[in-house]
Amino acid sequence: MRIEPLGLHHKDVLAPLLRAITVPLSEYCFANLYLFRESHGYEVLTDGGIFIKGRTYDGHTYLMPTVPAAQLDQVRLKEHLREVDLLFPVPGEWLGAFDPAAYEISFHDGDADYLYTVEKMSTLAGRKLHKKRNLLKQFVESYRHEAMPLTADRLNDARLILDAWQQESTLDREATDYGPCREALDRYEELAVCGGIYYADGEPAGFVLGEEVNDETFVLHFAKALTKFKGVYQFMFNNFAKILPPKYTHLNLEQDLDKENLRVFKSSYVPDVLVKKARVRLRR
Secondary structure (H helix, E strand, C coil), rough: EECCCCCCCHHHHHHHHHHHHCCCCCCCCCHHHCCCCCHHCCCCEEEEEEEEEEECCCCCCEEECCCHHHCCCHHHHHHHHHCCEEEEEEEEHHHCCCCCCCCCEEEEEHHHHHHHHHHHHHHHHHHHHHHHHHHHHHHHHHHHHEEECHHHHHHHHHHHHHHHHHHCCCCCCCCCCCCHHHHHHHHHHHHHHHEEEEECCEEEEEEEEEEEEEEEEEEEEEECCCCCCCHHHHHHHHHHHCCCCCCCCCCECCCCCHHHHHHHHHHHCCCCCCCCCEEEEEEE
């Protein structure tokens, strides 16, 4: 068995495995794992198969499979699970592979991904989203606005936005996702992420950044903007949904990590699905 810290050199091995897993969970993307490798202490465990070893935000050690659960060697899996707390994140459609006599299954609210239809985000239609439409209208009418692809020649503008966003937060960098977001910009091409950047009155105002998680779902890992431009977040999400290729039916804004501000913000867009992630424990 070999265990080593997850690094960029694992991309060629892990990216195809994760891409072959068609669930819409945000963790099953190489860029996500790489960028948050320090937050979760990610390691690559190789022993016949490959697992990602990590730590949840609430302190539990876990293994993440890199193939669907039905393909796991149960004997070897049980051996590995004796060394950690959980198998995680496990999508609901995999749970039939686990014998209830041998495994205990639970869910944690803060783990669930917020999933929205692209149609909803591109129209903001309906009574529950009327405040979002009003903010979008205010932004469009108040500022000379531009929406551009986030390409290499605009990455410095995105870095300026990120630095200003960090200053606005009043928190230390270690308490935000500044570091992973900055690395995503610095390794933009290597990680094969993409996004959009937005301008108000000629000033860089915000950007979104993410990647494809499966053929139908695009996940946004980062959305950063300057709040002095009222309505900028509504403009970014709405515009990005409009320009996504037609094959994408859903936009994933990831989990709220049990943080109240994230829960309120993401809930305000009225998710179409909260995609639960099971925590699977070996019964001792």
